[in-house]
Amino acid sequence: MKAFHVKHYDVAVIGGGHAGAEAADAAARRGARTALITPDLGRIGEMSCNPAIGGVGKGHLVREIDALGGVMGLAADAAGIQFRLLNRRKGPAVRGPRAQCDRQLYRIAVQRRLAAREGLDLIAGEAIDLDLDRVDRIVVRLADDTTFVAGAVVLTTGTFLRGCIHIGEESFSAGRIGEKASVRLADRIAEMDLPLGRLKTGTPPRLDGRSIDFSQTVSQPGDDAPELFSQLSEGVAVRQVDCHISRTTEQTHEVIRTNLHRSAVYGEQVVGVGPRYCPSIEDKVVRFEDRTSHQIFLEPEGLDDDTVYPNGISTSLPKEIQASFVATIPGLESVRILQPGYAIEYDFVDPRSLSIDLAARVCARLFLAGQINGTTGYEEAAAQGLVAGTNAAALALGLPTLNLGRDQAYAGVLVDDLTRSGASEPYRMFTSRAEYRLMLRCDNADQRLTPLGRELGLVGDHRWEVFERKTSDLRHGKMQLERLTATATELRGAGISAAQDGCERSAWALMGRSDVDDAALESVWPEVRLIDDAVLEQLQIDARYAQYEERQRRDAESLRRSEAQPLPPDIDYSALSGLSGELREKLDAARPSNLGQASRIEGMTPAALTLLLIHAKRKRDAA
Numbered sequence: 001m002k003a004f005h006v007k008h009y010d011v012a013v014i015g016g017g018h019a020g021a022e023a024a025d026a027a028a029r030r031g032a033r034t035a036l037i038t039p040d041l042g043r044i045g046e047m048s049c050n051p052a053i054g055g056v057g058k059g060h061l062v063r064e065i066d067a068l069g070g071v072m073g074l075a076a077d078a079a080g081i082q083f084r085l086l087n088r089r090k091g092p093a094v095r096g097p098r099a100q101c102d103r104q105l106y107r108i109a110v111q112r113r114l115a116a117r118e119g120l121d122l123i124a125g126e127a128i129d130l131d132l133d134r135v136d137r138i139v140v141r142l143a144d145d146t147t148f149v150a151g152a153v154v155l156t157t158g159t160f161l162r163g164c165i166h167i168g169e170e171s172f173s174a175g176r177i178g179e180k181a182s183v184r185l186a187d188r189i190a191e192m193d194l195p196l197g198r199l200k201t202g203t204p205p206r207l208d209g210r211s212i213d214f215s216q217t218v219s220q221p222g223d224d225a226p227e228l229f230s231q232l233s234e235g236v237a238v239r240q241v242d243c244h245i246s247r248t249t250e251q252t253h254e255v256i257r258t259n260l261h262r263s264a265v266y267g268e269q270v271v272g273v274g275p276r277y278c279p280s281i282e283d284k285v286v287r288f289e290d291r292t293s294h295q296i297f298l299e300p301e302g303l304d305d306d307t308v309y310p311n312g313i314s315t316s317l318p319k320e321i322q323a324s325f326v327a328t329i330p331g332l333e334s335v336r337i338l339q340p341g342y343a344i345e346y347d348f349v350d351p352r353s354l355s356i357d358l359a360a361r362v363c364a365r366l367f368l369a370g371q372i373n374g375t376t377g378y379e380e381a382a383a384q385g386l387v388a389g390t391n392a393a394a395l396a397l398g399l400p401t402l403n404l405g406r407d408q409a410y411a412g413v414l415v416d417d418l419t420r421s422g423a424s425e426p427y428r429m430f431t432s433r434a435e436y437r438l439m440l441r442c443d444n445a446d447q448r449l450t451p452l453g454r455e456l457g458l459v460g461d462h463r464w465e466v467f468e469r470k471t472s473d474l475r476h477g478k479m480q481l482e483r484l485t486a487t488a489t490e491l492r493g494a495g496i497s498a499a500q501d502g503c504e505r506s507a508w509a510l511m512g513r514s515d516v517d518d519a520a521l522e523s524v525w526p527e528v529r530l531i532d533d534a535v536l537e538q539l540q541i542d543a544r545y546a547q548y549e550e551r552q553r554r555d556a557e558s559l560r561r562s563e564a565q566p567l568p569p570d571i572d573y574s575a576l577s578g579l580s581g582e583l584r585e586k587l588d589a590a591r592p593s594n595l596g597q598a599s600r601i602e603g604m605t606p607a608a609l610t611l612l613l614i615h616a617k618r619k620r621d622a623a
């Protein structure tokens with residue numbers, strides 16, 4: 001490799017999407033001299049698909065990123081033009097904050113934050129080559145021959161590796177619409193012994209809002225009391241707007257059905273597997289044959305932008321067919337399409353080839369994060385970016401690593417799922433993926449993670465002060481509630497059931513009961529009214545979940561005791577007698593780092609785990 005203008009960094013991050021932005025910011029927050037390399041600095045933080053952040057499961061990830069001092073929550077709050085708490089009527093564990101964002105304001109917020117970050121250089125360029133041959137560094141070469149030497153590299157190239165866009169029968173190479181695919185880097189990665197696969201995703205046509213007849217649609221306002229993402233945000237930053245809802249019609253489905261053979265995803269052109277949970281309108285019409293209508297959310301892309309994103313009709317039909325089916329949707333009869341919908345197919349790296357810190361097994365200095373690891377979604381990408389950037393800095397500077405457990409964070413579930421089971425289809429976060437979800441709520445993300453973030457150098461002084469203040473308010477609030485006690489007779493007088501066992505009950509103990517509401521508590525103890533509303537609400541959730549949390553914590557601890565048992569990376573599973581052929585194959589593919597990971601491999605048995613434990617111990621004793 002020829003070396004022109006060699007520049008040295010602790011960490012180099014390749015890609016300026018959601019994973020890249022978090023990775024670079026996290027590495028720099030830890031004190032690593034960091035470079036973020038991406039072709040167009042003006043597109044850092046670009047939302048490739050719809051301009052919305054959060055939702056159920058995804059909102060949990062954003063709160064966790066924020067709790068660890070990350071970028072996404074603050075940027076979404078700065079750019080949010082409509083905030084809604086999804087699943088509001090369900091329990092707090094499965095509620096998800098979501099914000100419709102102004103696409104441009106979001107980018108600006110991310111770019112401002114990164115530009116101001118000390119120790120972080122933003123460099124315009126396309127990485128085309130990585131030299132992994134040295135033990136102590138990686139050499140990165142750009143298309144203009146600039147060369148970087150870094151102690152660790154984080155690769156976050158999203159959908160760009162050999163990206164190929166399909167619109168009907170038309171196909172062309174691109175990373176996303178209007179941007180070049182990354183072909184030379186993809187060729188280089190293919191030579192690296194990293195297992196590659198092909199995935200696909202799609203996006204709907206963008207509409208000109210001035211040509212929509214909104215009177216034919218139902219308007220959907222945001223929440224009266226918006227729930228923001230960041231602990232540091234004090235209120236909405238910009239004007240709030242409504243979204244609108246329309247629906248496909250039988251006529252829409254007819255147009256789509258008649259032209260299915262012309263859809264890229266239904267033709268022979270696309271081989272990659274698509275996201276099951278974000279299906280194209282073609283998929284929906286075929287899969288849900290008997291449904292005569294599907295909901296479409298008409299989401300504005302910004303305050304000074306007339307573009308509307310029709311959420312729910314992602315498609316890869318030819319442009320003229322897109323125009324004809326869109327015109328059958330109420331309100332869109334005369335709509336102008338600004339940009340056609342398309343499908344994109346791209347290379348991804350099988351994340352089972354990464355260890356739990358997101359470093360590639362073929363090279364401990366190379367970290368991968370985001371859609372390149374088979375996920376879909378900004379939040380999933382950002383959470384991985386934060387983990388990979390933190391750990392890249394750890395490797396370069398000799399600092400402690402960030403390994404989140406499944407009982408600690410959704411980000412822990414995400415990384416564990418990916419590195420253990422891989423991604424046979426684009427991976428998206430759901431609350432159902434987290435077995436400890438009663439503990440991992442959006443409302444307690446800061447309590448769970450901010451102290452750890454502070455320890456690792458990810459959380460700055462201001463956030464820490466805010467956290468300490470909140471923690472102290474909660475502690476005092478709880479103490480007050482514990483001090484307020486009443487006899488069974490007094491409680492019964494206020495309509496609260498209580499056994500006549502001679503024991504007094506505290507307001508705190510009663511708060512955990514779902515049959516006792518604020519009004520009942522206040523009628524027994526008027527002092528409760530003096531506690532700040534937000535503090536009281538948080539304490540009520542904490543009290544209600546305390547019993548479940550205790551049980552989940554015990555389960556998690558017993559699992560953690562076995563999780564701690566490391567498994568040597570070089571175990572020859574094929575030679576381990578006593579394991580079934582299927583388990584040998586699965587263990588060989590997953591290469592779990594410890595017994596806990598092994599225990600979650602599909603089909604694993606207690607007997608096989610004992611065998612692994614004995615084998616690992618023998619190997620350690622022999623070493």
Ligand code: FAD
Nearest residue numbers: 015016017018019048049127157158160182370371377381
């Ligand atoms: P990206 O946001 O793609 O960022 C990659 C970055 O790497 C870019 O800045 C790029 O310029 C840079 N880069 C690439 N190659 C190089 C190189 N060689 N050198 C330097 N820099 C490089 N998600 C959903 O949840 N739901 C959806 O419905 C959905 N639909 C989508 C539809 C489309 C068409 C696309 C493209 C994406 C869609 N997504 C969807 C996915 C979502 O956009 C991504 O998951 C998310 O943006 C991934 O973030 P990332 O940081 O991994 O990658």
